[in-house]
Amino acid sequence: MTAVLVRPSFVGTVIFKVLTFVGVWVILAQSALSSDLAFRQAAAEELASTPALAEFYRERDYAPLWTSSADTERRAALFRALAMAPEHGLPAERYDAEGLKAAFLSLASERQRGRLEARVTKSFITYAEDMQSGVLDPRRVDSGIVREVPKRDRLATMRALAASDPSAYFGALPPQMPQYEQLRRAKMDLERLIERGGWGETVHAKTLRPGDTGTEVIALRDRLIRMGYLARSASAVFDGEMQKAVQRFQIDHGLHTDGIAGAGTLAEINVGAERRLHSVVVAMERLRWMNGISLGRRHIWVNLPDFSAKIIDDGKVTFETATVVGMNEHDRRSPEFSDLMEHMVINPTWNVPRSITVKEYLPMLQRNPRAVGHLKIVDRRGRVVSRDGTDFRQFTARNFPFSMSQPPSERNALGLVKFMFPNRWNIYLHDTPTKSLFQKEVRAFSHGCVRLGSPFDFAYTLLARQTDDPKGEFHRHLRTGRETTVLLKQPVPVHLVYFTAWPDARGAIEFRRDVYGRDQRIFEALISAGVVLDALRG
Structure with missing residues (x-):
């Protein structure tokens, strides 16, 4: 039998090729669908315990934010930010940047990519919350810190990140108050100083005064030089230049400016750079707790360890007075919080x-x-x-x-005027008949409220916004001897704060005593949370 070769028709050939192409396309589509499903399922499983993050990915149909080729810029911005976390006194290990980088290098499946997408998002949100609102819950550290810390909505945070330029977004995460950046720079300066040996030997004298000589004067001279308060000198005499240097140090540390290195001044001079670094790191955390709070164009700033109350208008101090704050006992320490001053009471009843x-x-x-x-x-x-x-x-x-x-009188415990910002702790600012306490260096004597050294002038400054004759208006009520409430037409935000490290008008950092021990507790809590300061490693 002779074999017959049958040639396919042209139409048959076309149909065969079309069916083959469609088959390949179907196979590829099924493969892509399977990969996409694996990514989605893995990401959803990892995010199930964080509802806001899960909602964010659902509303964008699980489009990746970090793990696709289109996410290179955002991914790079995140890792740059995480690398700088230690500069801010944040617990860098908490964000696991190295673990995330290793996971990117070892990706072998879409399921792994989905899980990594979720891991990166969790690390980001933890970092963002720490940077914006602080590492710690202040109330858990000290019961006297009753401040309400503004917390960002996680879904809003994720939406803002997705819609923003990555570098600009991460740059805007830290508190934008200029003092925060000044503290960050001070932190780095102190770390470099510590690496070089700090401020040298401590001074062991009890008191040093102009005219003194000897080894302890030399130790004081050398320490003041290294602190930047005294020009280089070979003098072994407590001379006029050293007295001026001591006075400058006293001004910067809230001490009596007599130019004598007495016990209190020497105690502060002998505080090491390591302890000052603690104060700066804690101050940065405190500012993160206040990030998002509107201070107010006009506001009252009561820094408890500085024993001062200031009225600040558009960033400038327009009035300042000494204060007496709560004594260092469990139920008498002045708390920290922000509120709104609404009125003053002239001739108050206590x-x-x-x-x-x-x-x-x-x-x-x-x-x-x-x-x-x-x-x-x-x-x-x-x-x-x-x-x-x-x-x-x-x-x-x-x-x-x-x-x-x-009843109202000059002997009244509240004096002749009190300034009210109604709050659950019954804290307010007030006058006092006990004026002698304002002459003391450490002024922690009250039951918790804040006494003002110049309450009348404080009142005049507040009233000047609503009357052409603030002094006359105040004394018109005062002369009646009757308790009178005067409303502030524009209530003023008041912030009771506790900063032992704070930049002055030039940006130089001033330090104060930790009168309640709060900063030490906060620092220890930060270390327990994972904050690592390389300069303090043994």
Whole structure:
């Protein structure tokens, strides 16, 4: 039998090729669909525990943000930012930059890519929150820090990142107050200084004054030189130049400016650069807690360890006065928070807080019913209680049924004016009849409220925004002797803060004592959270 060769028709050939092409396309489409599904499933599984992040990816149909070839610029910006985290006193290991880089290099499947996409997003959001709002929850560190820390919405953060230029976005994450950048630079300067040996040997004298000579004067001279307060000198005498240097140091550290290196001044001079670095790192964290709070074009800045209250207008100090703050006892330390000053009360009545009434005055009344005679004792109906007719020994702190108050007078514990920003802690600024305390260097003596050294001038400055004669307006009410509330037509933000390191007008860092020990607790908490300072490694 002879074989017959059958040639395919032209039409058959075309159909065969079309079917082959369609088959290949279907196979490729199925493969791509399978890969896309693997990426989506892996990313969704990793993000399931973080609803806002999961929502972000769902609303963009799981389009990647970090792991595609189109994400190179954003990816590079993130890793640059993570590399700089230690400069900000942030716990860099928390963001696992090296682990993420290694994962990029070892990608072998779409499922791995989906999981890595989610990992990078989690690291980013942790970094962004630490940078914007702080590493720590301040209330967990110290009960006296009652500040409300602004927290960003995670979904809004992710949307903003996706819509922004990456470099500009990461540059805008840290607090934008100029003081933050000044503190960051001070941190780096101190780290370099520590690597070079710090400020040298400490001074062991008890007191050094003009005219003194000897080895301890030389030690003081050398330390002041290394701190930048004294030009290089070979003098072994406490001369006029050294006195001026000591005075400049005293100004920068909130000390009496007598030019004598007494016990308090020498204690501050002997504080090492390492401790000053602690203060700067903590100050940066504190500013992150306040990031997002509008200070106000006009605001009141009460820095507790500086023992000062300032009125600041458009970034410039327009009024400043000394303060007395809460004493360093558990229930008397002044808290830290921000609020809105709404009014002042001229010729105020002092309604004694119950804690003071039962802890301090009740025991005195039990010993002598006529004790603290300047205070009225009234019952729940507002009737004055007869001291001689009452046996105060029958009462305890729990069942004492009376309240105590002091009528307006120059002897009133609140003085002649108080400034109110109603808050749950019953903290306010006020005058005081005890003026001698303002002469002391450390002024922590109150029950928690803040006493002002120049309360009348403080009032005039506030009233000047709403009357042409602020002094006359104030004294018109004062002369009546009656309790009078004067509203501020424009309420003023007030910030009770605690900065032991803060830039002055020139950007140089001034330091203060950690009177409540709060900064030390914050620093220890930062170290526990993973903050590493290379300069402090042994």
